[in-house]
Amino acid sequence: MIQWLKNLFAAHSDHERIRARPGETLARQLALVIDLNVCVGCHACVTSCKQWNTSGSAGPLADENPYGIGPTGTFFNRVQTFEAGTYPQTETIHFPKSCLHCEDPPCVPVCPTGASYKRREDGIVLVDHDKCIGCKYCAWACPYGAREIDEERQVMTKCTLCVDRIHDQALPPEDRKPACVKACPTSARLFGDIKDPDSEVSRAIRERGGYALMPEWETSPANKYLPRRQTPVAGGLSTPNRTITPEGRMER
Amino acid sequence: MFRALSSEPIHDPLAAPDPAADCEVRTTTCYMCACRCGIRVHLRDGQIRYIDGNPNHPLNRGVICAKGSSGIMKQLSPARLTQPLLRKDGAERGAAEFEAISWDRAFEILTERLGRIRATDPRKFAFFTGRDQMQALTGLFARQFGTPNYAAHGGFCSVNMAAGMIYSIGGSFWEFGGPDLDRARLFVMIGTAEDHHSNPLKIAISRFRRKGGRFISINPVRTGYSAIADEWIPIRPGTDGALFMALLHELILSGRVDHAFLKRFTNAPQLVVLDDGPRQGLFAFDPDHAAPGSREPHSPLVWDRVSGRVLPAFPEGIAERSDPALLGNYTLADGTRAAPAFQLLRDRVAECSPAWAEAITGIAADRIRALAGELAEAAFEQAFELPIAWTDAWGRLHPTTQARPVAFHAMRGLAAHSNGFQTVRALAVLMSVLGTIDAPGGFRHKAPYPRPIAPDYRALNDPDMIRPDTPLDAAPLGFPASPEDLAVNPDGSPIRIDHAFSWEHPLSVHGLMHNVITNAVRGDPYRIDTLLLFMANMAWNSTPNTSAVREMLNRREADGQFAIPFIVVCDAFQSETVAFADLVLPDTTYLERHDVMGMLDRPISEFDGPADSVRIPVLPPTGQCKPFQEMLIELASRLKFPAFTTADGKRKFKDYPDFIVNFQPSPGAGFLMGWRGKDGTQGLRGEPNPNQWEMYRQNDCVFHHTLPENMQFMRNWNRPYLDFAKDAGWTPKNDPVQLALYSDTLQRFRLAAQGRTDGRRPPAVLRERIAKYFDPLPFWHRPLEDAAIDTAAFPLNAVTQRPMAMYHSWDSQNAWLRQIHSHNYLHVNPVTARAAGIGDGVWCWVESPWGRVRCMARHTEAVEPGTVWTWNAIGKADGAWRLAPGADESSKGFLLNHLITEELPADLPSGRISNSDPVTGQAGWYDVRVRIRPAAPDEARETSPRTATLPAVPGTETIVRRVIAYMAGERR
Amino acid sequence: MNPAMSVVLFTTLAGAAQGLVVAVAALAFGGALDDPAYATSSLAVAEFLLVAGLAASFGHLGRPERAWRAVLMWRTSWLSREVIVVPAMIGLVGVWWWAARNGQAPLILPLTGIVLAAMLWYCTAMIYACLRFIEEWAHPLTLVNFTLSGLSSGWVLATAIAASIRAGDIAALTTPVALVLTIAACIARLAARRRNAALNPRSTLQSATGIMAPSLRQISMGMSAGAFNTREFFHGVAPLVLRNIGRMSIVFGFLVPAILLALALPTQSRALQVLALVIQIPGLIADRWYFFAQARHPQNLYYQVVS
Numbered sequence A: 001m002i003q004w005l006k007n008l009f010a011a012h013s014d015h016e017r018i019r020a021r022p023g024e025t026l027a028r029q030l031a032l033v034i035d036l037n038v039c040v041g042c043h044a045c046v047t048s049c050k051q052w053n054t055s056g057s058a059g060p061l062a063d064e065n066p067y068g069i070g071p072t073g074t075f076f077n078r079v080q081t082f083e084a085g086t087y088p089q090t091e092t093i094h095f096p097k098s099c100l101h102c103e104d105p106p107c108v109p110v111c112p113t114g115a116s117y118k119r120r121e122d123g124i125v126l127v128d129h130d131k132c133i134g135c136k137y138c139a140w141a142c143p144y145g146a147r148e149i150d151e152e153r154q155v156m157t158k159c160t161l162c163v164d165r166i167h168d169q170a171l172p173p174e175d176r177k178p179a180c181v182k183a184c185p186t187s188a189r190l191f192g193d194i195k196d197p198d199s200e201v202s203r204a205i206r207e208r209g210g211y212a213l214m215p216e217w218e219t220s221p222a223n224k225y226l227p228r229r230q231t232p233v234a235g236g237l238s239t240p241n242r243t244i245t246p247e248g249r250m251e252r
Numbered sequence B: 001m002f003r004a005l006s007s008e009p010i011h012d013p014l015a016a017p018d019p020a021a022d023c024e025v026r027t028t029t030c031y032m033c034a035c036r037c038g039i040r041v042h043l044r045d046g047q048i049r050y051i052d053g054n055p056n057h058p059l060n061r062g063v064i065c066a067k068g069s070s071g072i073m074k075q076l077s078p079a080r081l082t083q084p085l086l087r088k089d090g091a092e093r094g095a096a097e098f099e100a101i102s103w104d105r106a107f108e109i110l111t112e113r114l115g116r117i118r119a120t121d122p123r124k125f126a127f128f129t130g131r132d133q134m135q136a137l138t139g140l141f142a143r144q145f146g147t148p149n150y151a152a153h154g155g156f157c158s159v160n161m162a163a164g165m166i167y168s169i170g171g172s173f174w175e176f177g178g179p180d181l182d183r184a185r186l187f188v189m190i191g192t193a194e195d196h197h198s199n200p201l202k203i204a205i206s207r208f209r210r211k212g213g214r215f216i217s218i219n220p221v222r223t224g225y226s227a228i229a230d231e232w233i234p235i236r237p238g239t240d241g242a243l244f245m246a247l248l249h250e251l252i253l254s255g256r257v258d259h260a261f262l263k264r265f266t267n268a269p270q271l272v273v274l275d276d277g278p279r280q281g282l283f284a285f286d287p288d289h290a291a292p293g294s295r296e297p298h299s300p301l302v303w304d305r306v307s308g309r310v311l312p313a314f315p316e317g318i319a320e321r322s323d324p325a326l327l328g329n330y331t332l333a334d335g336t337r338a339a340p341a342f343q344l345l346r347d348r349v350a351e352c353s354p355a356w357a358e359a360i361t362g363i364a365a366d367r368i369r370a371l372a373g374e375l376a377e378a379a380f381e382q383a384f385e386l387p388i389a390w391t392d393a394w395g396r397l398h399p400t401t402q403a404r405p406v407a408f409h410a411m412r413g414l415a416a417h418s419n420g421f422q423t424v425r426a427l428a429v430l431m432s433v434l435g436t437i438d439a440p441g442g443f444r445h446k447a448p449y450p451r452p453i454a455p456d457y458r459a460l461n462d463p464d465m466i467r468p469d470t471p472l473d474a475a476p477l478g479f480p481a482s483p484e485d486l487a488v489n490p491d492g493s494p495i496r497i498d499h500a501f502s503w504e505h506p507l508s509v510h511g512l513m514h515n516v517i518t519n520a521v522r523g524d525p526y527r528i529d530t531l532l533l534f535m536a537n538m539a540w541n542s543t544p545n546t547s548a549v550r551e552m553l554n555r556r557e558a559d560g561q562f563a564i565p566f567i568v569v570c571d572a573f574q575s576e577t578v579a580f581a582d583l584v585l586p587d588t589t590y591l592e593r594h595d596v597m598g599m600l601d602r603p604i605s606e607f608d609g610p611a612d613s614v615r616i617p618v619l620p621p622t623g624q625c626k627p628f629q630e631m632l633i634e635l636a637s638r639l640k641f642p643a644f645t646t647a648d649g650k651r652k653f654k655d656y657p658d659f660i661v662n663f664q665p666s667p668g669a670g671f672l673m674g675w676r677g678k679d680g681t682q683g684l685r686g687e688p689n690p691n692q693w694e695m696y697r698q699n700d701c702v703f704h705h706t707l708p709e710n711m712q713f714m715r716n717w718n719r720p721y722l723d724f725a726k727d728a729g730w731t732p733k734n735d736p737v738q739l740a741l742y743s744d745t746l747q748r749f750r751l752a753a754q755g756r757t758d759g760r761r762p763p764a765v766l767r768e769r770i771a772k773y774f775d776p777l778p779f780w781h782r783p784l785e786d787a788a789i790d791t792a793a794f795p796l797n798a799v800t801q802r803p804m805a806m807y808h809s810w811d812s813q814n815a816w817l818r819q820i821h822s823h824n825y826l827h828v829n830p831v832t833a834r835a836a837g838i839g840d841g842v843w844c845w846v847e848s849p850w851g852r853v854r855c856m857a858r859h860t861e862a863v864e865p866g867t868v869w870t871w872n873a874i875g876k877a878d879g880a881w882r883l884a885p886g887a888d889e890s891s892k893g894f895l896l897n898h899l900i901t902e903e904l905p906a907d908l909p910s911g912r913i914s915n916s917d918p919v920t921g922q923a924g925w926y927d928v929r930v931r932i933r934p935a936a937p938d939e940a941r942e943t944s945p946r947t948a949t950l951p952a953v954p955g956t957e958t959i960v961r962r963v964i965a966y967m968a969g970e971r972r
Numbered sequence C: 001m002n003p004a005m006s007v008v009l010f011t012t013l014a015g016a017a018q019g020l021v022v023a024v025a026a027l028a029f030g031g032a033l034d035d036p037a038y039a040t041s042s043l044a045v046a047e048f049l050l051v052a053g054l055a056a057s058f059g060h061l062g063r064p065e066r067a068w069r070a071v072l073m074w075r076t077s078w079l080s081r082e083v084i085v086v087p088a089m090i091g092l093v094g095v096w097w098w099a100a101r102n103g104q105a106p107l108i109l110p111l112t113g114i115v116l117a118a119m120l121w122y123c124t125a126m127i128y129a130c131l132r133f134i135e136e137w138a139h140p141l142t143l144v145n146f147t148l149s150g151l152s153s154g155w156v157l158a159t160a161i162a163a164s165i166r167a168g169d170i171a172a173l174t175t176p177v178a179l180v181l182t183i184a185a186c187i188a189r190l191a192a193r194r195r196n197a198a199l200n201p202r203s204t205l206q207s208a209t210g211i212m213a214p215s216l217r218q219i220s221m222g223m224s225a226g227a228f229n230t231r232e233f234f235h236g237v238a239p240l241v242l243r244n245i246g247r248m249s250i251v252f253g254f255l256v257p258a259i260l261l262a263l264a265l266p267t268q269s270r271a272l273q274v275l276a277l278v279i280q281i282p283g284l285i286a287d288r289w290y291f292f293a294q295a296r297h298p299q300n301l302y303y304q305v306v307s
């Protein structure tokens, strides 16, 4: 009974609160910034994510028909390819996509169990798979398709921003980065606190015109994307690639 | 208990999923592909939890790729072979009906059979290897056995790149050199999709882009790296030679070349004999002067514009006061007419105008002119000097190092065409006139390159060198410098089963693995008994003409005997080729064995100095798997090869690690150059060090010797470096390596063909061919296949791309990677597709003169309309790799190889000749021409051809797993 | 979206039950409920439908054993709120039935019944209407549809029950109301469908990727054989089939029942009144299926092409 009250108190005493309140403004917001200017679509971020997380706190991540017809499994990160323009003015753009850790995540309030939550400490949006009932409602509530149910465990899964790496004091500091960030051969994946104006990510967003996906829904994704740039002459300055990012784009 | 009801999480995401587990990290070298990055394998309770890049490794500096990140699933593959297998008697090859046997039995069979062959006719043992990088050992084995019939995969891979550049500048792209993107301003990437240097190139390109370097990609297709190029220049396949010739035309005729460089560091000023006769087209020489670096007995000559007379090229020609002429026509003292090589080059390119090239390449003449301008701009206007003083071969001190910040890179887009050698030659000459050879910001060598032109490795050149029970006293492979170096019989016929080093492909320095099966089955030039294939999928994606080759592997003679009596396959997985073996030897995976990537084979050297590396097992072998190296050592010992046997006839080496430490081809030199000497204090050379492996283990499995700055550039002519390289034993000479804009080596073969020299002559039927293609100056010619077919009926070129997340056939068994590419499409430009009436995503037929496949089409604007392409090696045989019957790979995926021929008609005795580059024997994969049409509505919606479902062979996993949920070391 | 049968069934059946409860309550207030047999059997049917619906909804859960957790987040989640109201509704109907059986049901019961039914419609509809980027749903019409379709089916059901237990006078009262509600529900659905058909989604491939090129296509979704994202959000039904299902659901869910009810007005034919129900149920299920299928989720922009 005493313990029960203690917990009651503890669970709500602010300094112990893990979960961010709806609309609460956070001091830190960790995020990825994806540089489309150098991403070559190698999928290193896809499988490095898979291998880290399947044996990690969010795992295991099941694979159905691994050696059969229609192999399909749980991944937190996908690399897609888009094509702009017509031959010969064709641009091929590789486009990695994982959870954007929205600052106003529509996926969280809809969750009936509280399994979906946003961490107050660093803004990471997580699923507590010990609570999740697999109703999939949060996935419906994510405009970006960033959530995948694990068909084996029947709980919702998503990018954890490698929360079990980045805060792991047992790891050497230089390793406290998401698996995909460490893997990326082109360093197209920057990781850091977008609330800290001097962080690498904040600077990149400022200086390189980082933008958000589907701004129309005001989910204010924490992850941002850096647009293509073009160097017209050797030794010259690189400028936004006009064929795929017309004027005005950069001001977003 | 309340927390469970509160909105606070109950699962702690930071808690280790398996707190009790014991975890450790071991370093080794990745082998999910041949790039050989350093990795850290994280184990939890002995199972792999995670593999990441080793931050201390010179190649990948901590990054890792999609394949490397999927090593767990390779280790867990259900297709792993775990026992030696013997084909059930009566079973057809290809049916994959095997019985498991013991290693003792396997070795008995091999020792008996190989012993008999070696004692009678060693040629009857043929040993060919695929994507491996242990040719130092396999080559030694073949040589000790005494058979000439040995080669690795290079002949069907990129030998045109290697030979074309090594015979021109003494080094090459591929693992031997590359673009210095840290200092380049302009990067021109030609015909490259993923490259061998996978991760390092990605690191370099992205850094280069960030710095604002300009990146141009020349490729019929825009994928991967090309996607992030500032400009994509589509080109018709097989036409790059014309582009390079036109660029040379623009640069040379307008004088935008590095004159000083050409005069001092290339053979451009050397006088070529113009008069008819045995020396026509060779360099004139002065009998009284020896010529460092040249294969000639005497020094070549130059015309000195200062003194207005002929001088020996060395040393007078390069002396301070003299000024060798690059242009003009001159008469020597003895009245011989001669002209500087550069004059001849100029005459050659004079005809090759941009307009001419436009008609061939499809690139607008103006764009070609502009490109030439960009190259010159970058090479000369953007040029800068590094404050690094260096001394050249003739003792002149250069106070600074001149940068030429225009870097090229090219791979199989050039190499995999039958005109690839001369195309690559043209590129090498283009780079040379821009002075961007081993210069900062340009092409950079990797030790042991540069090597002399041609490198001093002579292969066997005489049938009498092959004697029972005796090793060859020459290597099976080498670099021919003259017809005398060819492996031909007195009548000019090939000595080797693959016809390598014969008049058909004289400079086939990597052999012609792609013709071995066809030739062997035909008994051309003779029958063999045993074919040993290692790490090569010759019954599927590694051979052209796959359907026919599969039939040949199972072909029987009138007497019911197999045309190839005995086939041994060493593989780690149940590949398509395993099904055709009589004896299957189960190899370990890269995580289970020792390996060496050393100077005697293909080291991992960087621009700044030599590096070699090793693999050290992080896991025990699975089942009865045995490292192939151990098999070779065992066999070599049982067969009592001299190098593997002590004076008193006993076994010399305990095992592979023991062999690596103690075997010395020459005193002080070994497979590994790191930590030599008894106490491991000597680098590069020194006596064996018993603790060498331990030293490598403690040092991330890599030894990297960084050269002093003054030895890092201009190494063709860098005196300290040349001496250093000679001492290190990488090259027998320390002479400068003058760039061969003009190749007198090629001219020597041509003279023989023209009958101007006494000595070896090609058979009559091949003379014209040799005379044409052994042109000492680069030129563009149509791919050979075009002459054999009706190009109008087959208007399209079909090529493949390396998918970044797949390594050839290796990864369809990989549960993670196959989800990214479980099947492939034919990518077609919408204009082309619509013209053929083929909609996006629909089934269509692709037909070449040699075969046809049915597949699905995908419309894309990122391909030149005359080209169609697909991802390489995604399609699989049904049931191979332990994939379920009807798996995507075999029902929807397809293989382009069915459309490609390994041979073309020719008036040789056999009536056939390899469909390869006439100089190097490089397989002309990308020459294939096709036409496309929609599949009929009533046709099956599945790929064609399909193969009969293969059964699981003993030792592979037979239970079909519906789900895997991998968690290293189980969670409780 | 790819309609989940469990959800389709739950919302339709519960909707009908709610409508039935409202009908019975209305009769109670109208003092027209002198036949206890009618009240008990109707409430029994309502209870059965609610429980059946709830059971069906469990089928949608990956971890039904944890379903109880779903009541916890009522502060923010409409789904959670629904999960609270449903049992309340079930409880109330139970009590009411028990009271009715003992012949004295205080008016507070029907009153609560109406309130709970309304709340449940609101919660259920808001589960969909609150997803602002699913524009087909994020509209007041969603609430109107759920409510009117529920009322319609409920009153048709009330009529059918009356008919089947020969409570002719009650049927005479409910038939016209059912007719009016069915027509109203039909109009509301048609209005919603017209609106959805006319929608042009705010999210485009350009806004989804930030690549502002006029001609932008996906070349690869990044995997070969699909994923949760392709299974959950694409129904994979051919456009023609989809259109036909849409049409049929209007015809059988509303038009035919309405006609049958209209014919039943003068004749009071019990056969017609029961037939109306029999035909409407599958019609409404199809209409609810169509409600989900018609919704285009913006995530679908990311999952267009395999290659």
Ligand SMILES: Nc1nc2c(c(=O)[nH]1)N[C@H]1C(S)=C(S)[C@@H](COP(=O)(O)OP(=O)(O)OC[C@H]3O[C@@H](n4cnc5c(=O)[nH]c(N)nc54)[C@H](O)[C@@H]3O)O[C@H]1N2
Residues within 6 Å of the ligand: B033, B131, B157, B158, B190, B191, B192, B193, B194, B195, B196, B197, B198, B218, B219, B220, B221, B235, B236, B237, B238, B239, B240, B411, B412, B413, B414, B417, B799, B800, B801, B802, B803, B804, B805, B806, B807, B808, B869, B872, B926
């Ligand atoms: N991920 C991965 N990496 C690999 C491999 C793998 O299988 N997977 N394989 C390894 C091996 S063995 C090799 S040899 C290397 C090969 O490395 P690459 O040479 O990069 O590989 P390819 O896919 O052959 O690339 C050929 C490119 O040339 C283009 N091309 C074809 N014909 C022409 C032409 O006539 N002109 C021009 N300009 N371009 C042309 C094609 O469109 C394609 O983009 O990759 C190595 N690395």
Ligand SMILES: Nc1nc2c(c(=O)[nH]1)N[C@H]1C(S)=C(S)[C@@H](COP(=O)(O)OP(=O)(O)OC[C@H]3O[C@@H](n4cnc5c(=O)[nH]c(N)nc54)[C@H](O)[C@@H]3O)O[C@H]1N2
Residues within 6 Å of the ligand: B130, B131, B132, B153, B156, B157, B158, B534, B535, B536, B537, B538, B541, B542, B543, B570, B571, B572, B573, B574, B575, B576, B577, B587, B588, B589, B590, B628, B800, B807, B808, B809, B810, B872, B873, B896, B897, B925
């Ligand atoms: N159409 C077309 N065909 C091509 C090409 C192309 O671009 N287009 N590329 C050509 C080129 S460049 C090359 S290099 C060849 C590649 O051809 P290969 O190297 O011959 O074929 P791979 O598919 O790379 O692998 C050969 C075998 O190696 C086995 N293997 C993998 N790991 C191990 C191991 O650790 N031990 C052992 N013993 N075996 C192992 C695999 O199971 C497989 O059966 O393909 C060629 N074929």
Ligand code: SF4
Residues within 6 Å of the ligand: A038, A039, A040, A041, A042, A043, A044, A045, A046, A079, A094, A096, A183, A184, A185, A186, A187, A188, A189
């Ligand atoms: S790893 Fe980096 S380069 Fe490769 S796909 Fe992911 S983001 Fe792009």
Ligand code: SF4
Residues within 6 Å of the ligand: A098, A099, A100, A101, A102, A105, A106, A107, A108, A125, A141, A142, A143, A144, A145, A146, A147, A158, A219, A221
């Ligand atoms: S991307 Fe989707 S899942 Fe991630 S926070 Fe935003 S809404 Fe939620």
Ligand code: SF4
Residues within 6 Å of the ligand: A110, A111, A112, A113, A114, A115, A116, A127, A131, A132, A133, A134, A135, A136, A137, A138, A139, A155, A156
């Ligand atoms: S699936 Fe799990 S996380 Fe998502 S809403 Fe339902 S309970 Fe919450």
Ligand code: SF4
Residues within 6 Å of the ligand: A048, A049, A050, A052, A053, A076, A077, A098, A158, A159, A160, A161, A162, A178, A179, A180, A181
């Ligand atoms: S941050 Fe971690 S979880 Fe998220 S995509 Fe990268 S690797 Fe996967």
Ligand code: SF4
Residues within 6 Å of the ligand: B030, B031, B032, B033, B034, B035, B036, B037, B060, B063, B064, B065, B066, B067, B068, B069, B198, B199
């Ligand atoms: S490129 Fe990838 S697969 Fe190849 S060695 Fe490096 S990490 Fe391994």
Ligand SMILES: [Mo]
Residues within 6 Å of the ligand: B156, B157, B158
């Ligand atoms: Mo290759």
